[in-house]
Amino acid sequence: MTLRLRAAIVSIALLALFLGVWHLATRSTGAAANMSPEYAKLMGLTATQGKSAMPGPLDVGAKLWEHLKRPFYDNGPNDKGLGIQLAYSIGRVGLGYFIAVLVAIPLGFMIGMSPLISKALDPFIQVLKPISPLAWMPLALYTIKDSSISAIFVIFICSVWPMLLNTAFGVASVRKEWINVARTLEVGTLRRAFTVILPAAAPTILTGMRISIGIAWLVIVAAEMLVGGTGIGYFVWNEWNNLSITNVIIAILLIGIVGMLLDQILARFARMVTFPE
Amino acid sequence: MTDKFISIEGIARRYPAAGGGSTTIFENLWLSMARGEFGCIIGHSGCGKTTVLNILAGLDEPSEGAVIVDGRAIEGTSLDRAVIFQSHALLPWRTVLGNVAYAVSSKWRKWDRARVKAHAQKFIDLVGLTGSEHKHPSELSGGMKQRVGIARALSITPKIMLMDEPFSALDALTRGTLQDEVRRICLETGQTTFMITHDVDEAIFLADKIFLMTNGPGAVLAEIVENPLPKHRDRIDLHRHPYYYALRNHIVDFLVSRSKTFAADVGDHDPRNVPTVRPGLPELVIASGAEPHPQTSWPGLSRPSTST
Numbered sequence: 001m002t003l004r005l006r007a008a009i010v011s012i013a014l015l016a017l018f019l020g021v022w023h024l025a026t027r028s029t030g031a032a033a034n035m036s037p038e039y040a041k042l043m044g045l046t047a048t049q050g051k052s053a054m055p056g057p058l059d060v061g062a063k064l065w066e067h068l069k070r071p072f073y074d075n076g077p078n079d080k081g082l083g084i085q086l087a088y089s090i091g092r093v094g095l096g097y098f099i100a101v102l103v104a105i106p107l108g109f110m111i112g113m114s115p116l117i118s119k120a121l122d123p124f125i126q127v128l129k130p131i132s133p134l135a136w137m138p139l140a141l142y143t144i145k146d147s148s149i150s151a152i153f154v155i156f157i158c159s160v161w162p163m164l165l166n167t168a169f170g171v172a173s174v175r176k177e178w179i180n181v182a183r184t185l186e187v188g189t190l191r192r193a194f195t196v197i198l199p200a201a202a203p204t205i206l207t208g209m210r211i212s213i214g215i216a217w218l219v220i221v222a223a224e225m226l227v228g229g230t231g232i233g234y235f236v237w238n239e240w241n242n243l244s245i246t247n248v249i250i251a252i253l254l255i256g257i258v259g260m261l262l263d264q265i266l267a268r269f270a271r272m273v274t275f276p277e
Numbered sequence: 278m279t280d281k282f283i284s285i286e287g288i289a290r291r292y293p294a295a296g297g298g299s300t301t302i303f304e305n306l307w308l309s310m311a312r313g314e315f316g317c318i319i320g321h322s323g324c325g326k327t328t329v330l331n332i333l334a335g336l337d338e339p340s341e342g343a344v345i346v347d348g349r350a351i352e353g354t355s356l357d358r359a360v361i362f363q364s365h366a367l368l369p370w371r372t373v374l375g376n377v378a379y380a381v382s383s384k385w386r387k388w389d390r391a392r393v394k395a396h397a398q399k400f401i402d403l404v405g406l407t408g409s410e411h412k413h414p415s416e417l418s419g420g421m422k423q424r425v426g427i428a429r430a431l432s433i434t435p436k437i438m439l440m441d442e443p444f445s446a447l448d449a450l451t452r453g454t455l456q457d458e459v460r461r462i463c464l465e466t467g468q469t470t471f472m473i474t475h476d477v478d479e480a481i482f483l484a485d486k487i488f489l490m491t492n493g494p495g496a497v498l499a500e501i502v503e504n505p506l507p508k509h510r511d512r513i514d515l516h517r518h519p520y521y522y523a524l525r526n527h528i529v530d531f532l533v534s535r536s537k538t539f540a541a542d543v544g545d546h547d548p549r550n551v552p553t554v555r556p557g558l559p560e561l562v563i564a565s566g567a568e569p570h571p572q573t574s575w576p577g578l579s580r581p582s583t584s585t
Contacts, residue, residue: 175366177362177364177366178366178368180336180360180362180366181360181362181366181368183335183336183353183354184334184335184336184354184355184356184358184359184360185354185356185379185380185383185384185433186354186355186356186383187383195379196368199368199370200368200370273370275369275370275413275415276369276413276415277369277415
């Protein structure tokens with residue numbers, strides 16, 4: 001039996017164990033004794049059947065199936081299919097992240113190639129980098145005056161730093177001998193940047209991009225809880241206000257799956273530019 | 278006056294020292310080579326050999342003095358001077374063909390793809406890598422990587438080929454094969470070559486002129502040794518040549534003892550007129566037919582005469 005197969009069996013066993021414990025912990029324990037019928041009616045199943053307020057795996061499964069059957073319905077502002085909500089979130093992350101790529105990679109190149117710019121910009125980067133992206137939100141809302149664009153700005157600001165620093169580091173640490181090869185061949189600065197520095201730094205740049213997409217996906221949920229309206233983050237908060245824990249759990253699961261997919265896409269790109277030494 | 282294709286004129290290289298002064302690696306270094314010559318520079322680590330080569334390549338600049346190649350002072354790097362790096366320095370994301378083609382298209386920017394490829398292929402064939410064009414450097418052995426490095430350097434048909442200990446990272450067998458190839462190519466193409474080495478036998482086999490440098494800091498070019506062995510020499514019976522041991526012992530003696538004490542021994546050393554030595558057959562003649570027995574007839578025991 002291969003290692004892969006054995007690992008898969010253990011994974012499935014762990015999942016089954018988790019679901020089993022979950023099911024047992026949240027199941028009904030039968031009718032609660034001695035309760036006046038009127039009071040019982042008032043209290044609902046949770047009190048009368050001893051059922052936990054926490055949904056069990058079967059409830060979540062049933063609800064998830066319901067969502068998956070109709071992912072794109074739109075019944076007005078507070079009732080949209082999960083597909084639509086996820087699409088909004090992915091769209092915001094994609095846009096903010098794309099703008100961050102456009103800024104971070106050229107700027108990172110400049111910082112990596114010029115010790116002067118590197119030293120001059122360093123204090124700014126050191127101060128701006130540790131700021132929680134959500135701290136920018138009020139300022140963004142005030143200046144941009146549009147909650148949706150503010151969310152995109154927050155995604156931009158949180159994903160720009162890892163890409164910027166990794167690009168600068170990757171460019172600055174391109175092997176001297178490769179640079180020397182380009183120099184002895186009288187390769188011009190621009191051609192050198194594209195034919196030597198970019199391919200040499202690409203794995204490091206992609207690592208930064210992969211870290212960034214992870215952070216962006218973490219931040220979008222929080223940002224959408226604040227700005228409201230649409231998106232998976234807003235959905236989580238809305239369902240919390242509805243006290244639908246089932247939907248909250250489903251949203252959590254989907255956030256995890258989408259985050260994994262985004263990471264896998266970037267990992268695939270990273271493999272494409274990696275070269276064996 | 279001989280033809281000076283390469284002329285290093287009074288160069289010095291100094292680095293700022295920690296205490297505010299400067300450390301002189303070498304100064305007032307004069308050296309010249311004729312077109313088509315193969316020069317080897319030998320000296321201990323730290324004598325500035327690599328710095329001299331980097332200055333010749335244009336990768337480093339002398340603190341003083343100038344280097345003239347083919348009648349012109351050099352300024353920066355040039356496609357006329359190809360470098361073969363010790364670490365081969367291939368671009369790992371390009372194939373063998375890609376690495377050579379990169380050099381070719383850098384020299385002839387207007388050439389179309391097919392012409393670049395054909396030209397690159399010619400040099401890949403020359404170094405015996407036919408069939409490995411589409412491999413990446415990580416799939417090649419150390420010797421094959423260095424062959425690619427040689428093909429890349431030759432492909433731009435440089436006026437000078439500069440080699441920085443090109444074979445030092447290779448095993449002895451591969452090194453021998455590559456030395457043979459380099460010698461063959463240099464003889465065929467009349468390539469002017471300047472090489473750094475630590476290996477005395479390598480220098481004897483390859484070089485026409487061997488430059489001996491004293492220990493640094495403050496290294497000087499002590500002697501130029503002219504290789505007395507015939508131009509067409511073979512690795513197999515090189516060591517049977519009557520001049521071989523005279524030459525080898527002279528160089529080894531220098532490296533072992535004289536490189537340390539040279540400055541003290543020779544008070545009036547003129548760096549502009551470095552003595553040229555031609556270790557040759559000394560007084561004793563090896564009896565014909567009889568193999569010279571090393572214990573009784575070490576030709577190198579007698580110091581060769583020096584002439585300026």
